[in-house]
Amino acid sequence: MNRDALHLHQVSLAIEGRTLFAPLDLVIESGECVTLMGPSGCGKSTLLDFIAGTLDPVFTASGTVSIGEAPLDGLAPEHRRVGILFQDDLLFPHLSVGGNLAFALPAQVHGRAARQTRIESALAEAELSGFAQRDPATLSGGQRARVALMRTLLAEPRALLLDEPFNRLDAQLRGDFRAFVISHARERGLPILLVTHDEADAAAVGGRVIRLA
Amino acid sequence: MGTALHEVEHAAGQADPTRAPQRGVFVWAPAITVAVFLVPIAAGLLGTLAPAFGYLPAIGGTEWTLAPWRALFAYPGFSTSLTLTLVTAALATLGSVVIALGACAYLQGSAWARRVGAFIAPLLAMPHAALAIGFAFMILPSGWIARIISPWLTAWVVPPDVLTVGHPSGLPIVGSLLMKEVPYLLLMTLGALNQVPAREHTRIAQSLGYGRVVAWFKIVLPQVYPQIRLPVYAVLSFSLSVVDVALILGPNNPPTLAVLAVRWFADPDTTRYFLGAAAALLLFLLVGTAVGLWLVVESLLARLGRGWIEGGRRNSVTLPVAASASATLAGLFALAAATIAGLIVWSFAQTWRFPAALPQGLSFTNWEHQATSLLGPALTTLAVGLASTLIALVLTLACLEHEAHLSARRSARARGAQVLWLIYLPLLVPQVAFLFGTQVLLVRLGFDATLAAVIWAHLIFVLPYMFLSLADPWRAFDTRYTRTALALGSSPWRVLLRVKLPILLRPLLIGCAVAFAVSVGQYLPTLFAGSGRVATLTTEAVTLSGGADRRVIGTWALTQAALPWVGYLLAALVPAILFVRRRALRP
Numbered sequence: 001m002n003r004d005a006l007h008l009h010q011v012s013l014a015i016e017g018r019t020l021f022a023p024l025d026l027v028i029e030s031g032e033c034v035t036l037m038g039p040s041g042c043g044k045s046t047l048l049d050f051i052a053g054t055l056d057p058v059f060t061a062s063g064t065v066s067i068g069e070a071p072l073d074g075l076a077p078e079h080r081r082v083g084i085l086f087q088d089d090l091l092f093p094h095l096s097v098g099g100n101l102a103f104a105l106p107a108q109v110h111g112r113a114a115r116q117t118r119i120e121s122a123l124a125e126a127e128l129s130g131f132a133q134r135d136p137a138t139l140s141g142g143q144r145a146r147v148a149l150m151r152t153l154l155a156e157p158r159a160l161l162l163d164e165p166f167n168r169l170d171a172q173l174r175g176d177f178r179a180f181v182i183s184h185a186r187e188r189g190l191p192i193l194l195v196t197h198d199e200a201d202a203a204a205v206g207g208r209v210i211r212l213a
Numbered sequence: 214m215g216t217a218l219h220e221v222e223h224a225a226g227q228a229d230p231t232r233a234p235q236r237g238v239f240v241w242a243p244a245i246t247v248a249v250f251l252v253p254i255a256a257g258l259l260g261t262l263a264p265a266f267g268y269l270p271a272i273g274g275t276e277w278t279l280a281p282w283r284a285l286f287a288y289p290g291f292s293t294s295l296t297l298t299l300v301t302a303a304l305a306t307l308g309s310v311v312i313a314l315g316a317c318a319y320l321q322g323s324a325w326a327r328r329v330g331a332f333i334a335p336l337l338a339m340p341h342a343a344l345a346i347g348f349a350f351m352i353l354p355s356g357w358i359a360r361i362i363s364p365w366l367t368a369w370v371v372p373p374d375v376l377t378v379g380h381p382s383g384l385p386i387v388g389s390l391l392m393k394e395v396p397y398l399l400l401m402t403l404g405a406l407n408q409v410p411a412r413e414h415t416r417i418a419q420s421l422g423y424g425r426v427v428a429w430f431k432i433v434l435p436q437v438y439p440q441i442r443l444p445v446y447a448v449l450s451f452s453l454s455v456v457d458v459a460l461i462l463g464p465n466n467p468p469t470l471a472v473l474a475v476r477w478f479a480d481p482d483t484t485r486y487f488l489g490a491a492a493a494l495l496l497f498l499l500v501g502t503a504v505g506l507w508l509v510v511e512s513l514l515a516r517l518g519r520g521w522i523e524g525g526r527r528n529s530v531t532l533p534v535a536a537s538a539s540a541t542l543a544g545l546f547a548l549a550a551a552t553i554a555g556l557i558v559w560s561f562a563q564t565w566r567f568p569a570a571l572p573q574g575l576s577f578t579n580w581e582h583q584a585t586s587l588l589g590p591a592l593t594t595l596a597v598g599l600a601s602t603l604i605a606l607v608l609t610l611a612c613l614e615h616e617a618h619l620s621a622r623r624s625a626r627a628r629g630a631q632v633l634w635l636i637y638l639p640l641l642v643p644q645v646a647f648l649f650g651t652q653v654l655l656v657r658l659g660f661d662a663t664l665a666a667v668i669w670a671h672l673i674f675v676l677p678y679m680f681l682s683l684a685d686p687w688r689a690f691d692t693r694y695t696r697t698a699l700a701l702g703s704s705p706w707r708v709l710l711r712v713k714l715p716i717l718l719r720p721l722l723i724g725c726a727v728a729f730a731v732s733v734g735q736y737l738p739t740l741f742a743g744s745g746r747v748a749t750l751t752t753e754a755v756t757l758s759g760g761a762d763r764r765v766i767g768t769w770a771l772t773q774a775a776l777p778w779v780g781y782l783l784a785a786l787v788p789a790i791l792f793v794r795r796r797a798l799r800p
Contacts, residue, residue: 052419054416077416078418078421078422078423080420082420084420086413088410088413090410090413090414092414092432092436093436094432094435095519095522099522102522102523103418103431106527107524107526107527108525151421152420152421155420155421155422
């Protein structure tokens with residue numbers, strides 16, 4: 001269970017000398033979901049890149065990000081333990097559903113049996129029991145989205161970034177998956193930062209809404 | 214009448230707007246194209262198979278016998294030659310695969326990766342023979358490297374008495390092959406990378422705690438490998454059977470198996486042909502076995518790899534491996550650049566005494582002396598190159614247009630995958646294994662030693678490259694342009710010439726440049742189809758490399774390299790000039 005908050009201190013992004021938004025101060029508590037909205041091109045997704053450590057070098061960034069007491073600045077993306085979900089589920093097509101989850105599961109979970117147990121219970125949580133051997137390409141959009149979330153969570157992140165992950169799903173699935181993501185992330189006490197341009201998403205998750213101009 | 218036809222076509226265009234314009238016109242194309250290279254390969258293999266078992270009535274072989282094989286195995290240098298062949302091929306293939314993949318993993322997304330295209334183009338264009346000659350100039354005991362470090366470092370005032378070129382280990386062959394094969398595999402891998410979401414998948418893997426390099430090997434490589442498998446086999450086959458590079462850089466006695474075979478085929482004593490045929494067939498079997506073995510290792514690695522990927526380990530040895538691969542790649546590029554510079558300096562050198570690092574003076578003297586002898590072979594090279602490129606272009610375009618016409622019914626990609634093995638066939642079957650048989654056929658038809666025969670022999674190897682260069686851009690072409698133009702009332706031919714070809718001009722010219730470069734580099738097909746009587750820059754440069762003055766060889770090798778460079782340059786410049794004000798058509 002994570003207890004640490006995600007801190008953004010005076011974060012600002014610029015491209016070719018043009019500042020995208022005013023310096024941003026934000027604390028997202030453990031289990032809290034903050035929604036970030038704004039017109040396209042305002043830098044919402046770029047801010048997520050900055051937090052995840054994958055900022056395109058054409059941008060310049062200032063300010064600091066930390067989780068709890070630990071600053072993330074200068075850390076390689078793979079050492080930040082920041083989980084991210086995109087619009088596309090990006091399941092790896094050469095691995096089975098179980099293989100995708102096993103890839104994310106830390107090696108510290110040792111031994112074939114122990115690993116399989118963890119993967120099975122993750123699948124059960126996603127209501128996909130018995131799907132381990134399946135080819136991801138044979139799953140429905142909603143099923144794939146749930147596998148993508150479980151994959152992210154199995155890597156034991158300390159914060160969760162959501163880059164419009166609900167956009168691809170139709171209205172019915174969308175609500176279900178949104179609730180699924182938020183409840184699982186809250187259960188683990190993760191600070192959540194959701195980027196969306198859909199007011200319904202913001203309303204559904206509740207919590208604070210920040211609008212970038 | 215013309216108007217009526219036009220209206221019929223126009224109406225048909227509206228009735229079925231997804232079909233390609235030349236409905237039915239190119240039905241013949243796939244069959245002809247496949248026949249152009251399949252017939253000589255099949256006939257050639259049979260024509261090599263028979264004499265390998267003693268049967269070739271024209272030179273008195275009327276009985277089937279194993280005598281050629283016994284003679285081959287009893288040949289004094291046979292086992293040394295076989296070992297040399299296998300070791301150089303294994304080192305060159307494994308080396309180029311590891312370096313190319315390691316460098317791709319290490320340099321992904323960096324500024325270097327974007328510039329690597331500019332580095333590899335001149336090397337890709339350069340004929341193997343020219344590069345091997347330049348490499349020899351570098352590493353000879355009296356070569357440029359020795360001159361640069363002497364006498365201040367080595368105290369050598371005369372060239373040391375050591376064997377570099379022609380060393381029995383065959384390592385110079387490996388070095389020269391690496392300089393050509395690594396860029397080739399890099400190009401193929403970079404192309405395949407465009408077809409998978411490599412960047413996005415790497416980002417996901419990073420968010421799951423994996424470094425970029427290990428993520429590339431665990432997530433990206435398994436997705437791109439199926440697409441570079443055939444190029445890897447082509448490298449394997451080429452390394453086992455290369456002749457010109459082994460002639461220039463390899464040991465003499467015994468040489469590699471391929472060189473032995475060619476030597477026996479060229480022997481005035483025609484009974485040696487049986488021995489040559491046996492050696493050539495053995496080489497064919499070796500390539501088959503090697504590819505089979507590679508397949509087995511591939512599936513084994515894939516199985517082991519699954520456990521490795523799903524074990525969850527975040528750190529791995531891939532990082533230092535990839536870093537060293539990139540360092541080696543940088544070294545290869547530096548060596549290749551020095552090699553090219555060396556050729557240029559030698560071709561303009563006046564007196565250049567050992568151990569001076571540079572010649573006493575530069576002048577055009579060598580070029581003036583060579584100009585008249587260069588001209589004939591240069592024109593032949595140009596003619597053969599242009600003719601084979603043009604024929605290959607027409608055949609390839611006809612095939613692709615025919616495929617576009619069919620693709621409304623079947624997935625083009627699935628079809629492409631089906632015929633890919635066929636297209637790679639000329640690159641997978643060792644040249645020496647079928648060219649002798651082809652020559653026998655040509656002699657029988659009274660067609661050998663003609664320019665047309667040489668053009669045809671080149672076409673066998675030019676076609677696959679042309680097809681591979683054009684297939685992807687053609688299949689990716691947005692057919693809505695065609696449909697829009699048809700709907701505006703243009704005839705199908707007009708749409709092809711005025712809309713499709715201009716939009717695809719850049720890949721089309723690159724395909725031509727690649728094809729032309731392939732033709733210029735052909736040594737063995739020229740030798741066999743020309744019966745040794747059609748002289749190109751390549752055949753002459755290889756012959757001269759045996760002993761002529763380095764300043765003379767320099768002019769020949771440089772001219773040989775310059776022709777493909779000009780081709781590449783034109784392919785880059787023409788669209789850049791034509792489309793200077795068309796941003797969407799610039800790279």
